[in-house]
Amino acid sequence: MSEKIPAKQRLRDVVDSVYRAAWEAKERGEPVGWSSSKFPAEIPETLGLAVTYPENQAAGIAAKHGGQRLCEYAEGLGYSNDICGYARISLAYAAGAEADERPMPQPDFVLCCNNICNCMIKWYEAIARMHNIPLIMIDVPYNNTVDVPEARVAYVRAQFEDAIAQLEELTGRTWSNERFKEVCANANRSASAWLKACGYCSVKPSPLNGFDLFNHMADIVTARCKPETAEAFEQLAAEYEEGVAKGESTWHYDENYRIMFEGIPCWPELQALFKPLKDSGANTVAVVYAPAFGFQYTDVDDMARAYCRAPNSVCIEAGTAWRADLCKENQVDGILVHYNRSCKPWSGYMLEMERRWHDQLGVPVVGFDGDQADPRNFSEAQYQTRVQGLAELMAANKAAGGQGK
Numbered sequence: 001m002s003e004k005i006p007a008k009q010r011l012r013d014v015v016d017s018v019y020r021a022a023w024e025a026k027e028r029g030e031p032v033g034w035s036s037s038k039f040p041a042e043i044p045e046t047l048g049l050a051v052t053y054p055e056n057q058a059a060g061i062a063a064k065h066g067g068q069r070l071c072e073y074a075e076g077l078g079y080s081n082d083i084c085g086y087a088r089i090s091l092a093y094a095a096g097a098e099a100d101e102r103p104m105p106q107p108d109f110v111l112c113c114n115n116i117c118n119c120m121i122k123w124y125e126a127i128a129r130m131h132n133i134p135l136i137m138i139d140v141p142y143n144n145t146v147d148v149p150e151a152r153v154a155y156v157r158a159q160f161e162d163a164i165a166q167l168e169e170l171t172g173r174t175w176s177n178e179r180f181k182e183v184c185a186n187a188n189r190s191a192s193a194w195l196k197a198c199g200y201c202s203v204k205p206s207p208l209n210g211f212d213l214f215n216h217m218a219d220i221v222t223a224r225c226k227p228e229t230a231e232a233f234e235q236l237a238a239e240y241e242e243g244v245a246k247g248e249s250t251w252h253y254d255e256n257y258r259i260m261f262e263g264i265p266c267w268p269e270l271q272a273l274f275k276p277l278k279d280s281g282a283n284t285v286a287v288v289y290a291p292a293f294g295f296q297y298t299d300v301d302d303m304a305r306a307y308c309r310a311p312n313s314v315c316i317e318a319g320t321a322w323r324a325d326l327c328k329e330n331q332v333d334g335i336l337v338h339y340n341r342s343c344k345p346w347s348g349y350m351l352e353m354e355r356r357w358h359d360q361l362g363v364p365v366v367g368f369d370g371d372q373a374d375p376r377n378f379s380e381a382q383y384q385t386r387v388q389g390l391a392e393l394m395a396a397n398k399a400a401g402g403q404g405k
Contacts, residue, residue, distance in 0.1 A: 007236035008216065014228050015218045018052065022105050025050035031108035031171050034127065036120050037221045037293070038310050039113040039138060040303065042187055043163055045225035046180045047173040051111065052104045054090035054127075056221050060102035061089055062267035062373040071374045073097045085342040085373030087123040094127045109133050109170060111163070115140035115310040117345045134170055136163050140308055146318045148305045156304040183225045184303070188296055190224045193233035195294040200240040201285040202330045206258070207243030209251040210284030211274060213291075214265050220293040256281030257394045260327050262353075263338035263346060264289050268375040269383075276387040282394075286330040288323060312345045319349070320356045327361055334394040336387065337367035341377045364393035 026032050033044060033051040044051045061067055067089055074088035075081050077095055093099050112124040112135060128135040138159045141152060164175055200207050223229040243249055261284045266273055292311050297303040311319060335357060339347045354365045368386040371377035
């Protein structure tokens, strides 16, 4: 009997199949798209279109230490080093830079949704101009209220319908409501399994480390509408459940402290991020970036609401409450905040969030400067000092009898 393939290998295989399918579609002369990560993937999947994701590509390139090379290439084209590192990597690749770390076919159309940030709009406009190809845009306004107003739901849903019509005309494909229902069922199944896997961080001690979730995120970004993704995430959740039963964990070190890592990881510096946490016995048991892609909904209107709730498109009250609840559920002793030069919308309100966390949670909060893709913006020495400081504050807080509210 053949040995069972671990979930992490199945998840890697799914992502590789997405890129392989795009190359194969290109070879057949079919249109291939590039999509922002929070564009409704259900739309191109229903139409059977091959789509790849520049953010996932950029993270992969950065993790394999190619980010600085492509960032500098983009800067040579005139793009400022103040803009997102993902954008610079993607623009460099679109302009012809080589990226053996994660190659993908050049696009015939681009799909953009600004529920991440408005930099996304200019980034994808630039790609569309470079290749003289269509840009299909869905505008998701910033939510100033905790609930998504019905007028906004109608506005976003109308854009879903317009995007479908544009893609039908562009590709010659015909929309199928039955296929759409299947795709949405797959997406919800993937999201449910993914969120269940993420939820095992709440167990004490945890059967996993939050950095594991960062490593598995590619699937929920690139392939959340595929049944094989749901199956692999269900297996991942089952493996974590088995770890709880056996008292085993992917975190093979002391769990002296439990922390939330706030923000996108520094992909070029994962080892540098991990080691000081390991040395101090600080297990990351809460992350925001990973579960943020677990879109769940009941119908098309609810799907519009779900895509309006991306972390950077919700009001500070909703964002703070989400994180505070996560910290309470996962019993964190402290919070480590990444002030990410590449993601100013995410980092911009962190100082106010820190103030609220101090009041609401009673745990120490420490921040460090970094970047999700450009290693020039990360100082290992500063990071080590900040993690050491957080460990000392958590120790003092515990000694004083405070373990969070």
